[in-house]
Amino acid sequence: xxxxxxxxxxxxxxxxxxxxKPQLVHYYFRTMDDLFLAVYRRRAEENLERxxxxxxxxxxxxxxxxxxxxxxxxxxxxxxxxxxxxxxxIRKDIARHxxxxxxxxxxxxxxxxxxxxxxxxxxxxxVAVLAMIGLSQVLLLENxxxxxxxxxxxxxxxxxxxxxxxxxxxxxPGFGILAPRR
Amino acid sequence: xxxxxxxxxxxxxxxxxxxxKPQLVHYYFRTMDDLFLAVYRRRAEENLERxxxxxxxxxxxxxxxxxxxxxxxxxxxxxxxxxxxxxxxIRKDIARHxxxxxxxxxxxxxxxxxxxxxxxxxxxxxVAVLAMIGLSQVLLLENxxxxxxxxxxxxxxxxxxxxxxxxxxxxxPGFGILAPRR
DNA sequence: GTCTATATAATGATAGAC
DNA sequence: GTCTATCATTATATAGAC
Numbered sequence: 001x002x003x004x005x006x007x008x009x010x011x012x013x014x015x016x017x018x019x020x021k022p023q024l025v026h027y028y029f030r031t032m033d034d035l036f037l038a039v040y041r042r043r044a045e046e047n048l049e050r051x052x053x054x055x056x057x058x059x060x061x062x063x064x065x066x067x068x069x070x071x072x073x074x075x076x077x078x079x080x081x082x083x084x085x086x087x088x089x090i091r092k093d094i095a096r097h098x099x100x101x102x103x104x105x106x107x108x109x110x111x112x113x114x115x116x117x118x119x120x121x122x123x124x125x126x127v128a129v130l131a132m133i134g135l136s137q138v139l140l141l142e143n144x145x146x147x148x149x150x151x152x153x154x155x156x157x158x159x160x161x162x163x164x165x166x167x168x169x170x171x172x173p174g175f176g177i178l179a180p181r182r
Numbered sequence: 183x184x185x186x187x188x189x190x191x192x193x194x195x196x197x198x199x200x201x202x203k204p205q206l207v208h209y210y211f212r213t214m215d216d217l218f219l220a221v222y223r224r225r226a227e228e229n230l231e232r233x234x235x236x237x238x239x240x241x242x243x244x245x246x247x248x249x250x251x252x253x254x255x256x257x258x259x260x261x262x263x264x265x266x267x268x269x270x271x272i273r274k275d276i277a278r279h280x281x282x283x284x285x286x287x288x289x290x291x292x293x294x295x296x297x298x299x300x301x302x303x304x305x306x307x308x309v310a311v312l313a314m315i316g317l318s319q320v321l322l323l324e325n326x327x328x329x330x331x332x333x334x335x336x337x338x339x340x341x342x343x344x345x346x347x348x349x350x351x352x353x354x355p356g357f358g359i360l361a362p363r364r
Numbered sequence: 365g366t367c368t369a370t371a372t373a374a375t376g377a378t379a380g381a382c
Numbered sequence: 383g384t385c386t387a388t389c390a391t392t393a394t395a396t397a398g399a400c
Binding site for chain 1: 185186187188189190257260261263264265266267268273276277280281284285288305306308309311312313315316317318319320321323324326327328329331332335336339340
């Protein structure tokens with residue numbers, strides 16, 4: 001799926017990779033949609049856990065950025081969004097997970113910005129979250145196409161910026177209460 | 183393609199919509215890949231023209247933002263990136279166009295930030311461009327999935343922010359030389 | 365330019381033997 | 383749980399009549 005797109009995932013090729021017969025795919029998952037959903041759910045759960053760990057760390061913002069910059073993640077997302085574009089059952093699942101995910105990030109970033117004294121007027125938490133996600137996704141998408149103009153510069157800028165915020169965060173009064181230094 | 187994904191675009195369905203026989207698709211385009219490329223090229227050219235007009239306007243940033251916020255554009259991009267993910271000929275074409283497009287945006291935004299007195303340390307042009315693209319893409323993608331939490335707030339924030347920059351730009355000395363007020 | 369006819373190959377899915 | 387056998391469907395693409 002990551003290498004050749006979801007359309008390349010067929011019961012036959014899949015079984016071939018497992019050294020088994022195509023019919024077993026249907027035995028285990030019934031339909032191909034069920035298979036795709038199973039893949040998505042497993043990955044979604046892993047993703048939630050990794051995110052929770054990142055948010056609890058002493059460098060939340062940098063960790064969040066790194067998570068969003070996993071190349072497999074971006075291709076995975078594109079493929080499933082494309083898949084969701086014409087399979088109702090899959091779209092529903094993705095939407096539900098994405099909402100859960102978003103809420104979690106949003107709560108954490110809002111708490112963080114408040115503690116840093118960054119007001120809603122300066123930058124609403126939701127803008128910060130969406131900008132971070134958007135930026136990392138665009139970088140990954142372009143990379144997949146072989147376009148990298150200015151990417152290094154952008155990554156360096158973002159990391160420096162987020163690192164400074166994380167530093168201010170760690171040295172803010174009462175930091176240890178919420179997220180103890182490791 | 184926009185409604186059901188690229189996999190749903192078959193010679194049969196296409197011919198059906200045109201009230202013709204599937205074989206005519208091959209008569210005109212030979213292969214389905216050639217067809218997809220023709221669609222992409224037409225759209226890409228329109229896109230370049232619209233962008234050039236936006237960059238020449240008196241509210242470049244807002245116009246750029248609006249262009250990036252066209253819902254059809256985002257779905258179109260996702261579908262073609264997914265398509266490019268497993269068709270070499272198509273990937274090459276997308277990459278070439280994207281590079282051209284990026285250079286155009288980058289030159290214009292760089293000139294604009296310089297004129298506004300925003301230094302490279304404050305915000306490198308490429309970061310501004312990628313952040314704008316990323317943010318609008320994420321909004322559109324989520325929208326397509328039915329997720330809209332905080333979107334209104336984000337759009338309002340961005341428009342207000344870009345509007346202020348455009349205002350400063352218009353009132354900067356010598357503005358009329360580069361982009362005459364309409 | 366548009367059609368009929370056809371070659372060829374892949375797909376998802378089920379039934380039933382072992 | 384894994385296999386063989388099989389079906390119905392769909393796809394891309396070409397050849398040739400008109």
